[in-house]
Amino acid sequence: MTAPAAPPALDVRGVTVRFAGLLALDDVSFTVAPGTVHAVIGPNGAGKSTCFNVLSGLYRPTAGSVRLGAAELTRLAPHRIAALGVARTFQNIVTTRGTVADNLMLGRHALSRAGFAAGALRLPGARREQRAHLARAREIAELTGLGAHFDAPVALLSYGDRKRVELARALCLEPRVLLLDEPVAGMNAAERLRTAEVVREIRAELGLSVVLVEHDMGLVMRLADEVTVLDFGRAVAHGTPDEVRRDPEVLRAYLGTATGEDAA
Numbered sequence: 001m002t003a004p005a006a007p008p009a010l011d012v013r014g015v016t017v018r019f020a021g022l023l024a025l026d027d028v029s030f031t032v033a034p035g036t037v038h039a040v041i042g043p044n045g046a047g048k049s050t051c052f053n054v055l056s057g058l059y060r061p062t063a064g065s066v067r068l069g070a071a072e073l074t075r076l077a078p079h080r081i082a083a084l085g086v087a088r089t090f091q092n093i094v095t096t097r098g099t100v101a102d103n104l105m106l107g108r109h110a111l112s113r114a115g116f117a118a119g120a121l122r123l124p125g126a127r128r129e130q131r132a133h134l135a136r137a138r139e140i141a142e143l144t145g146l147g148a149h150f151d152a153p154v155a156l157l158s159y160g161d162r163k164r165v166e167l168a169r170a171l172c173l174e175p176r177v178l179l180l181d182e183p184v185a186g187m188n189a190a191e192r193l194r195t196a197e198v199v200r201e202i203r204a205e206l207g208l209s210v211v212l213v214e215h216d217m218g219l220v221m222r223l224a225d226e227v228t229v230l231d232f233g234r235a236v237a238h239g240t241p242d243e244v245r246r247d248p249e250v251l252r253a254y255l256g257t258a259t260g261e262d263a264a
């Protein structure tokens with residue numbers, strides 16, 4: 001099993017999401033260039049989670065489109081979007097059951113041709129495939145700093161490691177685009193640095209694109225190639241971390257809030 005081919009661009013065009021009278025996203029457009037880390041930031045309630053929910057198929061936009069290369073993702077169910085190579089992590093889900101290996105094998109499940117039912121019947125082809133999946137899961141555990149804990153119960157790991165199990169599980173789908181929803185929320189400083197390193201490594205090693213929603217501005221500034229700033233559902237700025245840091249619209253959006261390290 002080899003790393004996936006370079007991802008196509010993820011193109012978000014004119015996405016609007018209306019909840020009753022509220023415009024959660026208002027004509028939002030941005031492009032995640034192949035192999036880059038693209039952060040989506042903004043104050044509380046700006047529309048970041050709504051944006052992620054559109055990208056991963058949990059919400060259907062009122063208008064607009066999301067495309068991965070030529071593939072239209074806009075009205076597909078979440079599992080079809082995942083099958084096309086867009087995997088996500090969830091902000092508040094931290095696994096506590098099973099071993100690291102068990103959790104990563106769940107991530108491989110969707111890729112298994114023979115299916116785990118055949119594996120349970122111990123058919124030889126299925127056993128071979130199961131072994132290959134296990135080997136790949138182990139590689140992904142190494143890549144995400146979980147190699148030493150592969151057979152350990154997740155419940156015994158530190159919070160930072162447990163949260164990275166969620167990231168590793170998403171990687172087990174061999175995504176071309178990885179959506180990371182607040183990957184360092186709740187982590188201490190050392191865990192945050194470690195996770196930033198892991199994101200950099202997986203991007204370099206697997207060549208995938210990363211879309212990052214994160215409140216930790218230090219992490220965003222260190223990791224992102226490109227940043228889209230949302231405010232009241234509108235994309236008010238795009239650019240490199242340095243460009244958006246100096247953008248007057250961004251300062252206005254964050255008025256009363258520093259845009260430096262660890263600002264929300």
Ligand SMILES: Nc1ncnc2c1ncn2[C@@H]1O[C@H](COP(=O)(O)OP(=O)(O)OP(=O)(O)O)[C@@H](O)[C@H]1O
Binds near residue numbers: 019049050051
């Ligand atoms: N399912 C929903 N139904 C109604 N309104 C919603 C729904 N989801 C989000 N909203 C509203 O849409 C707006 C955008 O919310 P969203 O959660 O996307 O913001 P956010 O930038 O992710 O905020 P935070 O940083 O606090 O997570 C908010 O006003 C929110 O109350």
